[in-house]
Amino acid sequence: MRVLLATYGTRGDVDPLVALALRLRTLGVDVRLCVPPDEEFTDRLAGLGLPSVPLGPPIRVLTSGVPPSAATLARYRAELLDAQFAGLPAAAAGCDALLAVGLAQVGARSVAEAAGIPYVYATWAAVNLPSPHHAPPPRPGWPEPEPADHRTRWARDADQVNAQFRAALNTRRAALGLAPVSDVRDHVQTDRPWLAADPALGPWRAAPGLDVVQTGAWTRPDDRPLPPAVTAFLDAGDPPVYVGFGSAGPAPGLADRAVEAVRAEGRRVLVCRGWADLDPAGCFVVGEVNHERLFARVAAVVHHGGAGTVRTAARAGTPQVAVPMPVGDNPYWAGRVAALGLGAAVDGPAATTGSLRAAVASALTAGVRARAAAVRARIRTDGAQVAAVLLRDLVSAGA
Incomplete structure (x- = not known):
């Protein structure tokens, strides 16, 4: 059994996937990761014996120095989508499931569909999932929606995601023989996303249309002494x-x-x-x-x-x-x-x-x-184990 774990982001996005990967490995599951090509990530994964596939432009250039313009961010998003369709199919070859973290993984579900393997979407915070209980998070490079009720703001957020990705995504899907999607955000996030956040810190409040699985945060013990x-x-x-x-x-x-x-x-x-x-x-x-x-x-x-x-x-x-x-x-x-x-x-x-x-x-x-x-005293430490067992069982059930 082998799974592909994919994310694009900073260390706060990569580290939880590492914790999940190591837990999966203890369950006898082979793991491959897709992460940004920055050496900080690829070298660390190599040191842990975790196979990785660098994917997308370097992330550090987006977070260092002067904040990038909206046009630059739009170009990066387009490049990342192209990189996913260029690199994810090979990375997913021989895998039995694909788990993607974050809305940036726009192409991941299509690659999983084309490969005929299960797809899971995960996020680190409840605020990233549509809900009448909160507004959408601010997205860099996109205008903040004008004040309105939460449902209206989420609808406008979906419009912005569609404007950036829908045409390019559906062109790629057509080339794979897949049907077009109308709502990119809901397509990426699915109706059963996983929330990898501690319930004591960031609980999920039930919302229509979403069956959220809150696993707890994906962490691993750090026994290194201080210098x-x-x-x-x-x-x-x-x-x-x-x-x-x-x-x-x-x-x-x-x-x-x-x-x-x-x-x-x-x-x-x-x-x-x-x-x-x-x-x-x-x-x-x-x-x-x-x-x-x-x-x-x-x-x-x-x-x-x-x-x-x-x-x-x-x-x-x-x-x-x-x-x-x-x-x-x-x-x-x-x-x-x-x-x-x-x-x-x-x-x-x-x-x-x-x-x-x-x-x-x-x-x-x-x-x-x-x-x-x-x-x-209320914070859990078993989130990565919970998610690893769920993912293993999901693959086993479809075998």
Whole structure:
């Protein structure tokens, strides 16, 4: 039995697939992954013995430096669709199922249909699925829908997805002998998507037309020790406040303002370099380290609102300050941090030193730390195992 797992995104998209792949391997399932061609991903998968097929343009160029224009993003989306139809059929050869993560995988279901194998769509956040309970997430390069009820905004979101992809997708489907699709987003996501998010942090509320399977977040234990220099810094004083934005490109000056805000509260600062290559003056800066161990030793985590960072900090029972840019599911996860009382959320583009300082001060209170500890006890660690068993059984049932 072999399955193909495909995604296109940053580390927050690739790491959960790695966790699922390793769980599948323990169940005797062979796994192949399609990921962006960035060496950071392909080298790490090779080190884990996981076969991978690089697919699409490098992702790091989209998240580094000046945000790309709408025209550039439209071109990248078109290139990615072409790359999927060029590369996924060969990657799926000999596979018994194809699981794709994220709306960017527009061609994956068509490739699975042509190959006659089961297809599963998964997402990291409930906000990515159409629902009367919430608005669609902001999509980079596309205009934000005007204020309206949630159903209307989801309909306009579908129109934008169709305008970008429908003609090209149906041309490709016709070449494969497949019928055209009218609604690309619903076609990609199916009526039974998987939600790979922890129910304690991002639960799904039932919505018409969707039979959502919430597996829990796909994670794997990280037993790596912290580097000696990091341990020495942590041991040298009171727990610092972590500031990092992962693969996201923070607004100009945001990292410096966050550092200033933390210091104004009398706290030491530890900065994660990330893809933005942050290096604020006078700060202790770390690169790639074990965040599970690190977050357990800091007083609070200031971050961009990524699903993985929110969960890792929550799993450590550490208060958070989410400072998201208006893109993807980051604002949703920032809202969940605030709603659960795990800390504070600050509008990224509008964040000032003052608003950041107030958020940090709020996060450092005893009440927030107590709520973070209570939520920590509710977080599951079996999401990847649940999904691996479901996928194995799905393939076995169709054999």
